[in-house]
Amino acid sequence: MSFLHIHNVHKRFGDTHVLKGIDIAIEKGDFLVLVGPSGCGKSTLLNMIAGLDAISEGELLLNGERINDLHPSRRDIAMVFQSYALYPSMTVAGNIGFGLEMRKVPKAKRREAIQRAAELLQIENLLNRKPAQLSGGQRQRVAMGRALVREPQLFLFDEPLSNLDAKLRVDMRTEIKQLHQRLGTTIVYVTHDQIEAMTLATRIAVMRGGELQQLGTPQSVYDDPNNLFVAGFMGSPSMNLVTARITRQDGALVARIASANNEVTLPIVRDRAALEAWCDRDVMLGLRPEAITDPASANREDGEIHEAELEVALVEPTGADLYVVTRLGGRSINARMRPGAPLSPGQSTRFAFDVSRMVAFDPETEARIRDETDATTQVTARPAALGQNV
Amino acid sequence: MSKPPSSRGFGERLQHWLPRLVLSPSFVLVLFFVYGFILWTTYISFSNSGMLPDYTWAGTRQWSRLWSSWTWGIALHNIWVFGLLYIVTCTALGLLLAILLDQRIRAEGTLRTIYLYPMALSFIVTGTAWQWFLNPGLGLERTMHSLGWESFSFNWLIDANMAIYTVVIAAVWQATGFIMAMFLAGLRGIDGEMIKAAQIDGAPAWKIYLRIIIPQLRPVFLSAIVVLAHLAIKSFDLIVAMTGGGPGNATAVPATFMYSYAFSRNEMGIASASAVFMLAVIAALIIPYLYSELRESRS
Numbered sequence: 001m002s003f004l005h006i007h008n009v010h011k012r013f014g015d016t017h018v019l020k021g022i023d024i025a026i027e028k029g030d031f032l033v034l035v036g037p038s039g040c041g042k043s044t045l046l047n048m049i050a051g052l053d054a055i056s057e058g059e060l061l062l063n064g065e066r067i068n069d070l071h072p073s074r075r076d077i078a079m080v081f082q083s084y085a086l087y088p089s090m091t092v093a094g095n096i097g098f099g100l101e102m103r104k105v106p107k108a109k110r111r112e113a114i115q116r117a118a119e120l121l122q123i124e125n126l127l128n129r130k131p132a133q134l135s136g137g138q139r140q141r142v143a144m145g146r147a148l149v150r151e152p153q154l155f156l157f158d159e160p161l162s163n164l165d166a167k168l169r170v171d172m173r174t175e176i177k178q179l180h181q182r183l184g185t186t187i188v189y190v191t192h193d194q195i196e197a198m199t200l201a202t203r204i205a206v207m208r209g210g211e212l213q214q215l216g217t218p219q220s221v222y223d224d225p226n227n228l229f230v231a232g233f234m235g236s237p238s239m240n241l242v243t244a245r246i247t248r249q250d251g252a253l254v255a256r257i258a259s260a261n262n263e264v265t266l267p268i269v270r271d272r273a274a275l276e277a278w279c280d281r282d283v284m285l286g287l288r289p290e291a292i293t294d295p296a297s298a299n300r301e302d303g304e305i306h307e308a309e310l311e312v313a314l315v316e317p318t319g320a321d322l323y324v325v326t327r328l329g330g331r332s333i334n335a336r337m338r339p340g341a342p343l344s345p346g347q348s349t350r351f352a353f354d355v356s357r358m359v360a361f362d363p364e365t366e367a368r369i370r371d372e373t374d375a376t377t378q379v380t381a382r383p384a385a386l387g388q389n390v
Numbered sequence: 391m392s393k394p395p396s397s398r399g400f401g402e403r404l405q406h407w408l409p410r411l412v413l414s415p416s417f418v419l420v421l422f423f424v425y426g427f428i429l430w431t432t433y434i435s436f437s438n439s440g441m442l443p444d445y446t447w448a449g450t451r452q453w454s455r456l457w458s459s460w461t462w463g464i465a466l467h468n469i470w471v472f473g474l475l476y477i478v479t480c481t482a483l484g485l486l487l488a489i490l491l492d493q494r495i496r497a498e499g500t501l502r503t504i505y506l507y508p509m510a511l512s513f514i515v516t517g518t519a520w521q522w523f524l525n526p527g528l529g530l531e532r533t534m535h536s537l538g539w540e541s542f543s544f545n546w547l548i549d550a551n552m553a554i555y556t557v558v559i560a561a562v563w564q565a566t567g568f569i570m571a572m573f574l575a576g577l578r579g580i581d582g583e584m585i586k587a588a589q590i591d592g593a594p595a596w597k598i599y600l601r602i603i604i605p606q607l608r609p610v611f612l613s614a615i616v617v618l619a620h621l622a623i624k625s626f627d628l629i630v631a632m633t634g635g636g637p638g639n640a641t642a643v644p645a646t647f648m649y650s651y652a653f654s655r656n657e658m659g660i661a662s663a664s665a666v667f668m669l670a671v672i673a674a675l676i677i678p679y680l681y682s683e684l685r686e687s688r689s
């Protein structure tokens with residue numbers, strides 16, 4: 001029995017079908033991150049878990065108990081909002097203690113709990129201020145304090161960092177991660193930011209248009225996407241996607257990426273059984289930028305490297321890395337190379353493709369072409385992985 | 391602003407002067423008819439004026455006559471009773487109606503319009519309508535009698551002790567919708583996430599209003615009270631239309647006092663003194679309010 005089980009949940013606002021049967025199960029202590037483009041229903045799902053929106057269809061189980069019809073205050077959850085939603089007429093201490101006060105916790109105990117939460121978040125010196133006298137980061141901490149102080153079973157965060165500037169956002173991200181590790185709480189967290197999703201989550205749920213696209217560990221969602229949408233949505237810079245023809249060469253299955261002025265043939269090593277059926281047909285190939293490198297920094301131990309000579313179209317240094325853009329199969333392909341590599345546009349150089357990380361998609365349905373065994377290894381990594389739909 | 395050099399064309403010079411030209415007549419008129427007459431009235435209140443203006447200086451004679459006048463005492467007492475009841479009832483009812491309308495009920499648009507309509511009527515119409523309605527021989531009481539409720543009696547309008555409350559009822563009826571609209575706008579401005587947070591915190595609806603929403607409406611309360619206070623002090627037409635200040639002097643207020651002393655009792659000096667006093671009270675209310683509002687909007 002999982003700790004939080006969202007079972008075939010639907011949401012309709014009148015005629016609009018916003019959530020179309022979501023299935024997610026997580027364990028105690030998990031950090032579930034919901035990601036997806038704007039309007040895909042992340043906040044709606046979170047509000048339904050909180051009890052702020054009614055569930056149109058389906059079941060919500062917390063700790064084995066059906067909580068569909070329980071009032072928000074009886075669900076033993078706490079929520080941190082994007083706008084922080086602090087009560088402007090109360091002091092910081094009043095804000096943090098309001099939930100306890102409503103639950104008739106005696107004053108002395110309340111003060112103790114407020115003090116403890118404030119220490120944890122390092123806002124003891126702000127307890128007597130009003131929210132208007134706080135900076136954005138401090139307000140964020142107060143909002144977290146208000147959630148922490150009640151020691152609920154489940155925390156819900158709706159884009160809590162999106163109103164902070166870039167530097168503070170990174171700091172708070174680290175802090176939330178530390179808090180999660182220290183307190184071992186269960187968290188459901190909504191974000192737009194897929195770096196936030198990758199760094200914080202123990203489980204990621206990628207959503208689109210009210211449907212769950214994939215649920216899995218950050219690594220599995222990143223390395224083993226279920227479909228083209230997930231592949232393109234996760235990761236920055238995003239995955240290189242290019243059309244290729246699957247053919248047989250000297251008895252082995254290969255992918256041929258051809259365009260007017262060049263051609264690259266890559267051996268197929270992953271999902272080989274499934275791709276047999278695609279022989280002499282076009283597929284969409286996906287390769288992450290870090291799986292295309294210069295030969296010197298290629299990882300030959302774990303990967304399977306195949307080299308090809310290509311022309312450099314553009315060089316983008318970021319300091320830590322050097323992104324090199326080349327043209328392949330009519331598309332721009334981004335490769336991550338060692339910084340300081342002496343490359344300039346127009347020059348030809350050798351690119352090393354790690355074909356063991358290559359994934360293929362059906363260009364029509366956009367679904368992943370994947371071996372049965374490959375899919376099962378992913379599921380056994382975590383038995384609770386439901387909802388592998390699409 | 392720099393002086394326009396003569397080398398500029400006619401069009402440019404016109405553009406420079408046109409706004410001043412257009413505004414200056416109204417500026418002169420306001421200067422003369424508003425501020426000029428304020429000064430004139432103030433002077434008259436220190437003069438010997440009776441039926442006609444008389445510019446001989448009389449010191450504070452008119453002022454001491456005003457303050458020893460029995461009717462002025464009644465007028466002040468009435469404005470207190472009227473103003474206090476009017477402001478408190480309007481604010482409380484307006485807030486209550488706004489909260490009820492804020493529950494996302496279906497007919498909200500229609501109801502809001504219905505509540506706002508009275509504000510569109512002039513005070514004279516309101517006063518006359520309520521005078522008919524509360525007149526024992528014409529309105530409510532007579533209707534009840536003709537419906538068979540013979541013992542029904544509601545004669546506050548002609549009862550010297552109660553007449554002032556009928557004015558309060560009519561004035562509240564007129565202004566409540568407007569105050570409700572002010573509160574409704576304030577309620578709509580409150581962050582919905584805050585209410586969700588309070589729900590999760592376990593606060594029942596009445597506590598959410600009491601502890602979280604109403605404290606945030608403080609600026610609306612302030613505006614409502616200032617608007618109502620100056621309406622109360624200016625409440626002249628309503629009383630004239632409804633009771634004419636009577637029965638006797640029972641519903642006299644400073645505005646009707648001033649009017650009757652200036653135009654029927656030929657005591658211009660006392661009337662001016664009472665007018666200046668009213669101006670001073672309104673100014674004491676409005677100026678700090680405007681000052682704080684302007685300072686806020688600037689920062």
Ligand SMILES: Nc1ncnc2c1ncn2[C@@H]1O[C@H](COP(=O)(O)OP(=O)(O)OP(=O)(O)O)[C@@H](O)[C@H]1O
Nearest residue numbers: 013016018036037038039040041042043044045192
């Ligand atoms: N009260 C409502 N009535 C009708 N439609 C609604 C209502 N609330 C939300 N929606 C619709 O439901 C969809 C999902 O909204 P939701 O707020 O959950 O998106 P989201 O994934 O949180 O987006 P964002 O990332 O922009 O916050 C949207 O298309 C929205 O228009």
Ligand SMILES: [Mg+2]
Nearest residue numbers: 042043044158
């Ligand atoms: Mg949202």
